[in-house]
Structure formats: C-alpha cells, structure tokens
Amino acid sequence: MRLDVVTIFGEYLQPLQLSLIGKAQAQGLLDVRVRDLREHTHDRHRTVDDTPYGGGAGLLMKPEPWGEALDAVLADPPEDADPRGPVLVVPSPVGEVFTQRAAVELAAEPWLVFACGRYEGIDARVVEHYRTRVRVREVSLGDYVLNGGEVAVLAITEAVARLLPGVIGNAASLTEESHAPEHDGLLEHPAYTKPASWRGLDVPAVLAGGNHAAVERWRRDEALRRTATRRPDVLARLDPERCDARDLAV
Numbered sequence: 198m199r200l201d202v203v204t205i206f207g208e209y210l211q212p213l214q215l216s217l218i219g220k221a222q223a224q225g226l227l228d229v230r231v232r233d234l235r236e237h238t239h240d241r242h243r244t245v246d247d248t249p250y251g252g253g254a255g256l257l258m259k260p261e262p263w264g265e266a267l268d269a270v271l272a273d274p275p276e277d278a279d280p281r282g283p284v285l286v287v288p289s290p291v292g293e294v295f296t297q298r299a300a301v302e303l304a305a306e307p308w309l310v311f312a313c314g315r316y317e318g319i320d321a322r323v324v325e326h327y328r329t330r331v332r333v334r335e336v337s338l339g340d341y342v343l344n345g346g347e348v349a350v351l352a353i354t355e356a357v358a359r360l361l362p363g364v365i366g367n368a369a370s371l372t373e374e375s376h377a378p379e380h381d382g383l384l385e386h387p388a389y390t391k392p393a394s395w396r397g398l399d400v401p402a403v404l405a406g407g408n409h410a411a412v413e414r415w416r417r418d419e420a421l422r423r424t425a426t427r428r429p430d431v432l433a434r435l436d437p438e439r440c441d442a443r444d445l446a447v
C-alpha cells in the first residue's frame with residue numbers, strides 16, 4: 198500500500214517510522230511518502246493561510262498550494278493504483294466518524310492520500326474540486342476538536358496498516374478484537390494472564406477449567422454485557438440473525 202501525506206508538519210508523522218508500521222515499510226508492505234505543503238508556495242514567506250471570506254476568527258488554508266501539491270501527488274501514481282485513483286482522506290471535525298469498518302474499507306485500497314489541514318481547516322473548494330477527480334472521504338476521529346489532521350493520520354494509518362497481510366504477526370488475533378466485523382463489532386471480553394490470583398483478585402474459574410465451549414460462552418456473554426453497558430449504540434447495530442437465545446438473555 199502506498200500512503201501519501203501532505204502536511205506543513207512532516208515531523209508529526211515521524212512515529213510512522215517506528216514499531217510495526219516502520220517494520221512494514223522496511224518489508225515493503227507500506228510505502229509512506231510525506232510531502233511538505235510549503236514546497237508548493239511561491240512567495241517569500243511560503244504562505245499557506247489567509248483570512249476567511251465573510252469574516253470570523255482564525256485563518257484558513259489557501260487552495261492554491263493544496264491544488265499544486267495534490268496534483269503533484271496524483272501525477273505520480275503507484276503501479277498498482279486503482280483505475281479510479283486513490284482515496285483522498287481528509288481529516289476534519291466535520292467528517293464521518295472513523296470506525297473499524299472504514300479501516301477495513303481503506304485497507305483494501307492500494308493507494309491512500311491524506312490531506313492534513315491546520316489552522317481552521319482547508320478552503321472548501323479543495324475537497325469540492327478533488328471530488329470530481331478522485332474518491333474523497335472526510336473523516337473525524339470523534340466529537341472533539343484537534344489542532345490539525347496529523348494526529349488523525351497517525352491513528353488512521355495504524356488502524357489500516359495493521360489490517361494488511363504480514364503486518365501483524367498473528368493475523369488470527371485481528372478477528373477477536375473489539376469492533377472486528379467477525380466479532381459482530383462487539384467490545385472485547387475481559388482478558389487475563391498469569392498469575393491465577395493477584396492482590397486477592399482471581400481469574401474467572403471458567404477460563405482455567407479447560408471447557409472450551411464454556412469459555413466461548415463466557416467470553417460472548419462478557420462481550421455482550423460490556424457492549425450493552427458501555428456502547429449501547431454498537432449493540433443496537435447487532436444483527437439479530439447472528440444472535441442465539443443465550444445472547445438475547447444477557
């Protein structure tokens with residue numbers, strides 16, 4: 198997978214050189230290219246922002262540098278690019294909330310381009326223009342306000358890259374995680390390791406009993422219980438077709 202990131206704060210993306218994502222790049226599973234938006238300015242001050250039409254607090258990012266930068270990215274596609282081009286992912290407080298389902302969808306793409314805004318965001322014409330050329334997804338990490346898109350790119354890149362074959366050593370674990378489609382999107386059950394007793398707290402006996410059917414039942418019950426108390430919105434999306442009578446009794 199090729200990832201292009203356009204930003205004025207390239208150093209924010211340094212963590213992508215670490216750990217599993219860094220290893221995936223070394224293995225050739227991921228090709229991350231960070232482009233400095235300021236390379237696409239032509240004034241002495243390398244200006245990327247200006248005041249908003251109609252007034253209002255703060256500054257907006259000018260469309261011209263974005264147009265030049267994104268055109269340069271699109272002019273250099275990877276060999277395995279989709280005929281429709283990349284998905285342009287634009288982190289934004291007004292975007293669709295990013296979910297595991299979106300991570301799975303993006304992980305199926307050979308090429309993602311991220312546009313990291315700063316200030317009060319990017320001139321709206323940039324997204325409008327590129328919607329006519331590529332698939333655009335404006336995404337939000339959640340209902341709180343960050344100072345820019347770089348943190349979202351780190352989160353989205355990690356969520357997507359870990360789904361790529363070969364990035365996570367034990368791919369089977371991906372299907373047992375919270376929000377995994379194979380897990381009906383439920384939150385994960387509580388997990389325990391040795392010792393069997395710690396500070397007076399014991400591991401649930403069923404988990405050490407060797408009865409795998411009982412363990413699976415306990416785990417499903419705990420996942421349903423956790424989801425019902427912490428994320429009733431997720432439980433509401435549970436497909437009744439995938440529930441048995443015991444599920445509904447929890």
Ligand SMILES: N#Cc1c(-c2ccc3ccn(Cc4cccnc4)c3c2)n[nH]c1N
Pocket residue numbers: 288289290313314315316317318319336337338339340341342343344345346349
């Ligand atoms: N993803 C995501 C986000 C962002 C986010 C993403 C990109 C930018 C570019 C600028 N700002 C600051 C800003 C401040 C106020 C109004 N509009 C924009 C961004 C915030 N905030 N919260 C999220 N979940």
